[in-house]
Amino acid sequence: MSERDICNETEPSAEERPEVEDRSASADCAPSMAEGADGAASASADRDESAGEHDGPDGTEVPESQDAPAYGNPGLPVASVIFGIVGLILGGYVSWLLSVLAGIVAIALSIFARKQNSPWPAVARAGLVMGIVDIVASIALVGIVLWRLSSIGLI
Numbered sequence: 001m002s003e004r005d006i007c008n009e010t011e012p013s014a015e016e017r018p019e020v021e022d023r024s025a026s027a028d029c030a031p032s033m034a035e036g037a038d039g040a041a042s043a044s045a046d047r048d049e050s051a052g053e054h055d056g057p058d059g060t061e062v063p064e065s066q067d068a069p070a071y072g073n074p075g076l077p078v079a080s081v082i083f084g085i086v087g088l089i090l091g092g093y094v095s096w097l098l099s100v101l102a103g104i105v106a107i108a109l110s111i112f113a114r115k116q117n118s119p120w121p122a123v124a125r126a127g128l129v130m131g132i133v134d135i136v137a138s139i140a141l142v143g144i145v146l147w148r149l150s151s152i153g154l155i
Contacts, residue, residue: 071116071117071118071119072113072115072116072117072118072119073113073116073118074118074119074120076109076110076112076113076116076118076124077109077110077113077118077120077121077123077124077126077127078120078123079109079127080105080106080107080109080110080113080123080124080126080127080128080130080131081106081123081126081127081130083102083103083105083106083109083127083130083131084102084103084106084126084127084129084130084131084133084134085130086102087099087100087101087102087103087105087106087130087131087134087138088130088133088134088137090102091134091137091138091141096138096139096141096142097138099134099135099137099138100134100135100138100139102131102134103130103131103132103133103134103135103138104131104135105131106127106128106130106131106134107127107128107131107132107135109124109127110124110125110127110128110131111128113127114128
């Protein structure tokens with residue numbers, strides 16, 4: 001086994017291990033005099049090529065800024081869920097109008113969160129569903145109240 005094989009080898013097999021005596025000598029793994037500056041230049045060129053770029057899925061070089069998808073504000077989906085819950089509480093105990101307003105805000109926040117590619121799309125979807133439930137439930141409650149008032153002759 002030559003010096004070059006020892007320097008480039010990553011994991012020796014079980015049969016080769018007894019042959020290798022000492023791998024800790026850093027002078028053995030340095031470029032030889034025959035390689036000279038070419039070996040050092042090619043190593044630094046390899047480092048420069050991979051400094052800011054990575055291979056994309058099709059083998060092309062992709063700048064580092066495009067490696068990870070950009071995520072939007074993580075607070076938007078959480079806020080949409082909070083407004084959805086508050087709207088459900090307001091619709092049942094306080095005012096149907098406030099419930100509709102909270103539902104509209106919950107729907108708007110969840111749509112903004114989805115457009116901004118938020119890190120929690122399921123939470124944004126839950127806020128959207130709760131906002132829709134707020135509006136539908138409030139309209140249903142108003143309808144039921146108006147029906148009951150008309151059945152007793154008050155309207």
